[in-house]
Amino acid sequence: NAGVTQTPKFQVLKTGQSMTLQCAQDMNHNSMYWYRQDPGMGLRLIYYSASEGTTDKGEVPNGYNVSRLNKREFSLRLESAAPSQTSVYFCASSDKRRERLGEQFFGPGTRLTVL
Amino acid sequence: KQEVTQIPAALSVPEGENLVLNCSFTDSAIYNLQWFRQDPGKGLTSLLLIQSSQREQTSGRLNASLDKSSGRSTLYIAASQPGDSATYLCAVSSIFNQAGTALIFGKGTTLSVSS
Numbered sequence: 001n002a003g004v005t006q007t008p009k010f011q012v013l014k015t016g017q018s019m020t021l022q023c024a025q026d027m028n029h030n031s032m033y034w035y036r037q038d039p040g041m042g043l044r045l046i047y048y049s050a051s052e053g054t055t056d057k058g059e060v061p062n063g064y065n066v067s068r069l070n071k072r073e074f075s076l077r078l079e080s081a082a083p084s085q086t087s088v089y090f091c092a093s094s095d096k097r098r099e100r101l102g103e104q105f106f107g108p109g110t111r112l113t114v115l
Numbered sequence: 116k117q118e119v120t121q122i123p124a125a126l127s128v129p130e131g132e133n134l135v136l137n138c139s140f141t142d143s144a145i146y147n148l149q150w151f152r153q154d155p156g157k158g159l160t161s162l163l164l165i166q167s168s169q170r171e172q173t174s175g176r177l178n179a180s181l182d183k184s185s186g187r188s189t190l191y192i193a194a195s196q197p198g199d200s201a202t203y204l205c206a207v208s209s210i211f212n213q214a215g216t217a218l219i220f221g222k223g224t225t226l227s228v229s230s
Contacts, residue, residue, distance in 0.1 A: 033217070042119070042204055042220030043159075048211060058217065090158065102147040102208025104218060108158045 002026055004107035006091050012113045013081045021076040021110050023091030031094045032074035033104065034058075034066060036087040043090060049074055081114045088112070117142045117209045121221035128195055129229055136190040136224045138205030143183050146208040146216060150179050150190050153202045153223070162203075163190070195228045202226070 007022045025032065030051045035043040035058075045058030047066040055066050063085060065077045074093075078085060088111050092104040118141045128134055138148070147166045151159045163172045163179040165188070171180040178191040192199060202223045211217035 040124075040222060042121075042206070042222045043218070044220070045211075045217050048217060056211070058211075102149055102206075102216060102218065103161070103164060106159045111156075 004091055004093055004105050006089075006107040006110050008110060009108065010111045012115065013078075014115050015082060017081050018077070018079050019081065020078075021089055021091075021112075022073070023075065023107060024073045025091075025093040025105070026072065027093060027095070027105065028071070029093040029095045029105070030071070031096070032068065033092040033094075034064075034074065034076045035090045035092065036060065037090060037109075038087050046076065046089075081112075083114045086112060086114045117145075117207060117219045119205055119207055119219050119221035121203075121205050121224050123224060124222065125225045125227075127227045127229065130195060130197060132195050132228075133191070133193050134195055134226070136192070136203050136205075136226070138188040138190070138221055140186045140188075140207050140219075142209065143186055144209065145183065146210075148179075148181050148188050149206045149208070149218070150177075150188075151204040151206065153204060155201075159204065192226075195226075197228050197230045200226055200228050 004025045032049045034046040037043045049055045049068040088109045091107040094104045122137045149164045150162045165181040176193040181188045202225045204223045205221040206218040
């Protein structure tokens with residue numbers, strides 16, 4: 001049981017490049033989330049997916065697109081990376097019961113630097 | 116809009132001291148409150164989760180309290196150790212549009228315990 005996995009662990013991009021951050025969970029959870037964490041800040045919600053085929057914007061969605069490919073996978077895409085998107089990105093998942101309890105399982109994070 | 120504030124932003128104590136970390140939130144309509152630990156460059160580890168109907172939770176040397184009506188929580192760490200050095204994040208679980216819930220995080224308190 002790997003839990004929540006994220007790839008890559010580290011990435012350096014140049015301004016204007018595109019990339020996709022991958023997230024997968026093997027806990028059969030319905031809900032998945034993408035957060036970003038900037039230095040000295042807590043996590044902020046980028047996008048949320050309540051189930052396969054549905055996505056909702058969070059607090060800071062600008063500059064990102066997401067895709068809920070299937071129940072296991074939730075990807076985050078930067079179409080044209082900007083230095084302001086330098087951050088640590090965390091993926092999380094939860095099921096309906098745990099979601100009501102506020103319990104989310106977090107991946108290890110992807111550290112992204114945009115030059 | 117729910118906002119979570121943590122005080123102090125940083126704290127340095129000698130080993131053996133008891134200490135209190137504070138968290139406040141603006142909207143009392145929460146499902147629960149959670150304390151996380153984050154080591155430098157690492158992901159999040161859930162320490163304690165308090166449901167909105169509960170007043171406190173304990174785990175080993177950690178005790179977290181919740182006063183929903185006043186919008187406050189405290190994390191008490193007894194007999195601190197150098198291994199407790201980390202950033203502690205407070206997060207509340209609130210309704211997110213009509214699709215589910217999301218965690219709203221504070222910016223964290225960075226704790227340093229010297230031997």
